[in-house]
Amino acid sequence: MNRRKFISGALISSLTSGLSLSSLGMLEAQASPLSRSNLSPKVSGATRPSLATHSQREQGYQLDSHVKDAVNKAKDFEQDYANDIYLSKHQRVLLRSTLNRLTRLQRLVGYANFNLISFDSAIVYARRYPVVGRFSKREIALIEALYVYDASNYGFLGQKVSEKLTDKIVVKEVKKIAGSGHYLYQGEALKLYQKLKKELSNDLILTSGIRSVVKQLHLFMAKADKSDGNLSRAARSLAPPGHSFHGIGDFDVGQKGLGAANFTSAFMETKIHQQLTDLGLIAERYPESNPFGVRHEPWHIKVIRDV
Ligand SMILES: [Zn+2]
Numbered sequence: 001m002n003r004r005k006f007i008s009g010a011l012i013s014s015l016t017s018g019l020s021l022s023s024l025g026m027l028e029a030q031a032s033p034l035s036r037s038n039l040s041p042k043v044s045g046a047t048r049p050s051l052a053t054h055s056q057r058e059q060g061y062q063l064d065s066h067v068k069d070a071v072n073k074a075k076d077f078e079q080d081y082a083n084d085i086y087l088s089k090h091q092r093v094l095l096r097s098t099l100n101r102l103t104r105l106q107r108l109v110g111y112a113n114f115n116l117i118s119f120d121s122a123i124v125y126a127r128r129y130p131v132v133g134r135f136s137k138r139e140i141a142l143i144e145a146l147y148v149y150d151a152s153n154y155g156f157l158g159q160k161v162s163e164k165l166t167d168k169i170v171v172k173e174v175k176k177i178a179g180s181g182h183y184l185y186q187g188e189a190l191k192l193y194q195k196l197k198k199e200l201s202n203d204l205i206l207t208s209g210i211r212s213v214v215k216q217l218h219l220f221m222a223k224a225d226k227s228d229g230n231l232s233r234a235a236r237s238l239a240p241p242g243h244s245f246h247g248i249g250d251f252d253v254g255q256k257g258l259g260a261a262n263f264t265s266a267f268m269e270t271k272i273h274q275q276l277t278d279l280g281l282i283a284e285r286y287p288e289s290n291p292f293g294v295r296h297e298p299w300h301i302k303v304i305r306d307v
Pocket of ligand 1: 246
């Protein structure tokens with residue numbers, strides 16, 4: 001049996017003793033061997049002194065080896081690796097019940113609406129509709145813990161782009177894309193999508209647009225469930241809740257008729273991918289060997305330049 005690292009005692013104790021969210025976050029930060037500030041790709045070279053101190057050189061080395069490690073693991077992203085972070089057996093049961101509740105909620109509100117739903121609305125709907133059923137305190141604690149957890153511990157080195165778990169999407173700012181079940185932000189995202197629709201084959205489809213924190217949470221939990229509770233493995237395939245650029249403008253495209261295979265390397269064999277590459281119209285958020293520890297996603301269109 002492999003020795004496994006779990007999401008840490010902080011979560012377990014929060015579930016049993018009702019620790020507050022802030023103290024949970026504090027404990028997680030203390031438990032982390034490297035703080036996010038050391039790992040953030042946002043750290044600007046301009047603010048660094050020209051001569052690094054010994055400890056800065058040490059940090060630089062740790063940063064480099066951490067990034068290299070994450071890049072290597074993302075190449076074979078469905079593998080389990082030493083130091084991966086797992087949910088405990090007990091937490092996995094809780095994950096399944098939370099995931100199922102979110103799936104029932106998605107069925108209730110509809111696939112398209114679920115893409116935009118906020119955490120507060122999710123709580124209200126769940127309470128109001130017995131077909132979903134209210135979230136238990138433990139389920140909410142799990143959601144909160146997954147949201148505040150320092151994702152760099154998973155080996156995910158991307159930025160956090162949402163401000164809080166309860167972030168809301170302003171309906172006036174978005175547009176539903178007919179026939180897709182998805183929404184895009186008015187402005188840059190919509191303009192880029194319309195340009196692609198015009199210049200590429202008619203076979204171009206929108207496979208994922210705006211995702212609220214709750215939607216990303218649902219996807220992440222489903223992946224974690226399929227990954228036997230290995231949160232690091234899940235994070236190599238998709239951004240943990242709060243870290244997805246789908247929340248602020250990016251979107252995914254695919255080839256009509258390819259179905260779920262649009263989210264696999266099969267997409268690279270399609271006419272749409274060929275056209276995207278030939279026209280040089282797009283930038284990928286997660287190119288091959290990206291420094292964020294995420295698998296190559298040739299279908300993910302980068303709209304937001306930086307945060
Ligand atoms: Zn994407």
